[in-house]
Amino acid sequence: MSDPFDSAAASGACARCETPLERGDLRCAICGLGTPDQQEAEQNIAIQVLRCEGCGAAVAFDAAVGAPNCSFCNSVMRLDELIDPPEQTGGYLPFRVDRGAAQAHLKRWLGSRGFFRPKDLASRSHLESLKPLYWVAWVFDAEAEVTWTADSNLGGRRSSWAPHAGAASMVFDNLLVSASRGLSDGEVDAIADSFELGEIEGEPHASPKGSVDLDAALLESFDVQRSLARRRIVRAIEATAAARVEQNHVPGSRFRKVKASVLLEKLVTRRLSFPAWVLAYRYDGKLYRAVISGQDASAMTGTSPFSYARLFMVLGIAVVAVAAIALLATVA
């Protein structure tokens, strides 16, 4: 793989929105502008009779088979297929957390889960499995002109709400959109910040590498075609833009009905595989799951048992304390 960030098959940028085009694109996926045809137009009159390569008879396009078909020998001419390939990863970020470090961090994590977890959680938990996983995501950069409307409490009169509208320029740098089936969105959110996306240029490898045994590693694929991937990316950008409008642009302290229209430009998408450890541990007969970033063990998320005994103990103490205060107040 020559350069995983060069959208490998890129064939120039869209003349309107400057989004890189990919081989096979008939139109820009963002603004819809047609891409130039590579073949020069014929300038002379020519009558073409398409001939069957098998028997030489004239052939015509057949709606039933979706291709030119010879009515004499029934052979079908092949047309170029529509190009909408499945998404492929552009590179693998290396593992920097080895198996031992992941295991050790699980112990520390289990011991620091807070008061409402069982006291013996770290000592009585048994590791059932610890598997390296390469999960996939799109990372994109883009610029956008965002116009918006919203209701906010600023300027409200008899109604609590007043309408507002505005426009803003936004830059999206290294935003990550998960395409993983193995990790939930919550798990991805918890470990995404551990990857230094701004510094990964040139780092990913064309094949999985790292300081861990990757024979047992699960390599996720994107499982979506290019056209669907683009729609998901655009939806993610629109959602991010709407969230930024809420946080930074709508005046007032409360708002509702925030609507954003995004005019996207220069969308550059990278398809990457990210390293993670997926752990399963058993406590008191039940299985729980945790995920550790493959590049920073401190980025970890997972589920753990809840101690109802400790909850009832706190509630009991609280009830006794309230009763004691009430008694004292009555006596006083």
Place this chain on the structure above:
Amino acid sequence: MPAHTFAAVCPYCASPSVVDRPVESGGFRRDRPDFILGFDVTREAATGRVEDWIGRSRLFAPSAIKQAKVTKIQGIYLPAWLYGGVARSEFDARIGEDYTTTETYTTTDAKGKSVTRTRTVVKTEYRSLHGVHASYILDVVVTASKGLGNEELETVEPFDLRAMRRYDAAVVSGWAAEEATLSKEQGFQAGRDEARNKIAQKLRSFLPGDSAQLLDFRTEFSEENTELILLPIYVFAARYGEGKRLRILVNGQTGEVQGEVPNSPLKIAVGVLLGFAAIAIVGLIIAGATS
């Protein structure tokens, strides 16, 4: 080969041919197709759908329509302009924000006495809003044929443009194909007009508030383009009654059937008379009950 067509089937030997004429000749400028959507619906399937459509019951259509006979079927690639661009709009709107308030009212209680009570009511406060909206305009399809107007083309839309291919003479071979007879400039104008309708819809859903009314908007288009696309259409000619003609279109990709069915003046007159009669009967019944 008929004028303004560039693909046909020879009536003598049934050979399909596609003519590739120069861009400019005989004082006429030809726009080469950029894209094409192939036929997915076979002639037999289209005919079946048209027969079902003809046999459908219509309240005010002449009864003879159901006995209409198809006299000609032609599968033709119709030229259309695919318009796109950037649309920046300024808008003015009236936004309704609801609020609740209590009001007092006077009513009569069970004993017939006049009493004052309160109730909660929802009222609306109206505010003006001026704003801007920017978006791409994508996939606006307008006819490039003088023979089939945009309104008629819209009746069999939409087409699934995801199946679009770059123009290839092999897809046209064996079918009739028409050259664009409306210029690129006309395509731009028609595209902008249709885009304005789309923008009005977008703006209505873009407005905040509990209720909203779009008062006015002004749109500037930039970075526009139009590309010529060939769309698969079956045109059916049918006759009914005493020499009356009917044109029926079938979307060659989706199978959508549309045709303009005339109304029968006799059926309309009967319908109006029946309506008046029904109103008169209801009036008489109410008058009788009141007296």
